[in-house]
Amino acid sequence: MTMEQLLTDTATALTAIRQQDLPVLQQPLDWQSKYRLLMQLGKKLPSIPEKMRQNEWLVKGCESRAWLLHYHDSANNKHYFLLDSEARIVKGLLAIMLSFINGLSQQELKQLDLQRAFDALNLKPYLSQSRSNGLNAMIMRIKANITGS
Amino acid sequence: MTMEQLLTDTATALTAIRQQDLPVLQQPLDWQSKYRLLMQLGKKLPSIPEKMRQNEWLVKGCESRAWLLHYHDSANNKHYFLLDSEARIVKGLLAIMLSFINGLSQQELKQLDLQRAFDALNLKPYLSQSRSNGLNAMIMRIKANITGS
Amino acid sequence: MSDFNAAAFRQHFPFFTEQPEWIYLDNAATTHKPAAVLDAVGLFYRQQNSNVHRGTHLLSETATNLYEDARTCVQKYLNAAESAEIIFTSGTTAALNQIAYGLMHSVLKAGDRVVISALEHHANIVSWQLHCQRFGVILDVIPLQGDAASGYQLDLNAYNKLLSLNPKVVSLTQVSNALGCILPLENMLLAAKACGAITVVDGAQGIAWQVPDMQTLAADFYCFSAHKLYGPTGLGVLYGKREWLEKLTPLLGGGEMIEHVSFARSRFNQLPARLEAGTPSIAAALGLAAAIRFISTFDAEQIKSYKRLLLKTFHDGIQHIPGINLLSAQQNNAGIVTLNVQGEHPADLALLLNEQRIAVRAGQHCAMPLFELLAVPGAVRFAFAPYNQLTEVEQCLNALTQAVEILAL
Amino acid sequence: MSDFNAAAFRQHFPFFTEQPEWIYLDNAATTHKPAAVLDAVGLFYRQQNSNVHRGTHLLSETATNLYEDARTCVQKYLNAAESAEIIFTSGTTAALNQIAYGLMHSVLKAGDRVVISALEHHANIVSWQLHCQRFGVILDVIPLQGDAASGYQLDLNAYNKLLSLNPKVVSLTQVSNALGCILPLENMLLAAKACGAITVVDGAQGIAWQVPDMQTLAADFYCFSAHKLYGPTGLGVLYGKREWLEKLTPLLGGGEMIEHVSFARSRFNQLPARLEAGTPSIAAALGLAAAIRFISTFDAEQIKSYKRLLLKTFHDGIQHIPGINLLSAQQNNAGIVTLNVQGEHPADLALLLNEQRIAVRAGQHCAMPLFELLAVPGAVRFAFAPYNQLTEVEQCLNALTQAVEILAL
């Protein structure tokens, strides 16, 4: 599996998520259904193969390990990411985040209000609880990546 | 000045203190008068000469340095002490304590209730406040001395 | 002393009144504090606040007396020979580091061996590792045996072999913070002493299970943290037999710990001051004394039985939930159950329990080497305290069942 | 920000309502705590209590956020570049020891020199001495000049000579805890940096006088204790520039400070965790943040002016009392006056003041070498805080007059 292939598959998965899953999340759901959905979401996102899960892509600060790969399309100034986590619910949350940020420019990323976006999905607690589930660490790493590029 | 001479002088001073000063302290006094008396008491007690103020007689645990020399009359099983302090008020308090304990046997020393004796002189606070003025450290040292002998 | 009543016991802890929706089972990480502890801390700051030692005024005197009374309170609790054998530190971690550093710089020599166990918390591993290489000291590890069902235990034959190498130090945890198992300390320490080793016990988890008697347990050092014994954060206790405390090279230099300082050299003070540099954690020491006085009004054996009951109820209930991989056994357990849902990541399970307001911990519990030995990436830990109610255990089992159902998707 | 009103300021401190008879002038030893600090500590234990980091439940998450917010609060107060440059320790003493130990084991080599001053507190002397001999590092001391009347100061010519020996470290107090004098740090630190030295500032006394700006002050390290800044006991702050913190060998090994532990070796975690082993003093950190927020609502310059007024009133009053030997000068003073009654022992004076419910400290104030230089056996220290009232200064002067009269006997 090449990085290009993964990026394409991810884009496809994110489109499906945006169209099918996010609207469901905007509805009032009991917590059980919400978690079931999160896990399904996680499954849709392609996995980063073992051999690409190198230490340098490992994001620390979470109970579970997560990986972030970054691709900067400098011609069009767009940022693309691959995300994965060994924990399924965390991966679902990462998929949602990715559906908001994939393909944005540095400028757009800066303007994005992730809090508000998660709030609209009744998922805000997961962002503020972000230290242990690793979402916050992931956001920090993404910020570091885009300012570094 | 020999140790014997000092012990004799101390005994004389303590007799005077017991007869003249302790009765005054039992009266209600304003605090100024009490402190004046304490300082006078301190003056009555013979000083331990500089060359006898060796480190091994130094009692620690006080803001001011104090010294304790111990003489055990084993024939009669009586304990005698020399006490001195570089602080005048502390020396006065030490003199009062000495007036209670000098010449007692180990048994008598154990039975002595210093708290009550000081209380009768309206001086109890000085015993419970004893860590900084060094009275407590002195009492500990005396106890160590008599059980060691 | 009246019969232990769990509901009445719980009433003493304001946390549960103020956070009624939570089921708190993260007691191995830290415990809640009874009102008596909060009152002692508040009273100190409102009425008694002053620095201790060398104060010439009554306020400082009072604070010093309270602080020294706290030391005596701990001494009596541990049945130590004298109060100077109780050193206040900032926590178990600081205490273990003082011991490791202090022995490395005084007693140990290159080629000497230190024995720890496979069940140790990082505090009892890294504190030694920091110095082992520099001093040429060898760290030996007692391996595990057994399995989850019957309970993992230390391999005592292997331990005896390690003892035959004449280690200078044997440093063991009283209770595993990751699995809950209780070490057979009495005999292990006697065997260590028989070989002339200095014995150290990490009581961070053990103290709330079984208070040691320092005059019968063959331990030269024992340490624990106040915050795991219903006391405040920021305070630990380092107990040591006088002869060994005297030998420890101080880890910290500063005020109070020296008797005389000149720019050329300093002379150390007597115990306990020589190992307590700087302004101590005064309020927390008073808080710990309040915690000890509080817990001492209850019968320790009854508390133990009650904890065993909580544990049994939980363990029995788990048998009915499919797909649970237990890492802890029921027997010989101080009240900690560690488990995984088959094929699932512990973080996912913990998130689902958190959603149901059950506070547990997921991960490797500062015992990474143990998890490498067990070959699992982590686990979820349920740690019980006597303020937990049987109804909470039931709720927790239901929540676990729900979580397993969701994960089964 | 409204104008500083001393009486209103005092209202925030419950101690003075509960102990109305005392005049507390032992502020260099420890300060009292405003209600906001007690509330933050109480709230934590009642509602938020949980261990920090690696918690998977919301309670631990909340506690972690509060603890990390406290770090950010300190960062902003000191204007540090990032919050990872703020390390919580158990006190100034622990912080200075971490610096000394950390540099000795990494940067310093045999023959290197460390410069301190004659005005240092034991914490900034003994922490270096503990390691100097073993590592063959030389400790140089900047001598004093001047006299009590014009104020003792460091001999800056001698300092320049010591700098010409290219010391690796220059470690100075911001304010002398024994005399109150403020060191000319800005220039001294620039001169040290010009020689390539690592610069350390002991801010234990200085922080309550002048909060440093870590982006303009040429200090690589700065430390202080919460309890001297209206915060709880059991907590200190070690600030360090990232590049230097990264170089410090950790003094303590344990949980959180390592990223990976095996029985063979451990890999340290990132800052700030790598220098914070074990469960931190969580409640005290929240208390310190509350103290900083509280004090930040007042104008720092006005507090300074008010302290100067207290000092001047006291100093002026003392001129009228016969037989006082001052050790502190009025100019360049952060609010501490140290003195003796001619020919009298400081313990006697302190006892007479205590009788009049004036809390002062007598002795050598953990600065023995300084007192040996001054050739006095000790002194009585009056240390002012902004909650002290002008009427208290008057009462104190009267008490001092009375004491002198009694001693004159």
Ligand SMILES: Cc1ncc(COP(=O)(O)O)c(C=O)c1O
């Ligand atoms: C200048 C100075 N440095 C260091 C210290 C030590 O502070 P702590 O006892 O809080 O560790 C003090 C406190 O007395 C001090 O005044």
Ligand SMILES: Cc1ncc(COP(=O)(O)O)c(C=O)c1O
């Ligand atoms: C067995 C054991 N040892 C040591 C520690 C460290 O205690 P502290 O973090 O209070 O220093 C813990 C706490 O997690 C523990 O469980």
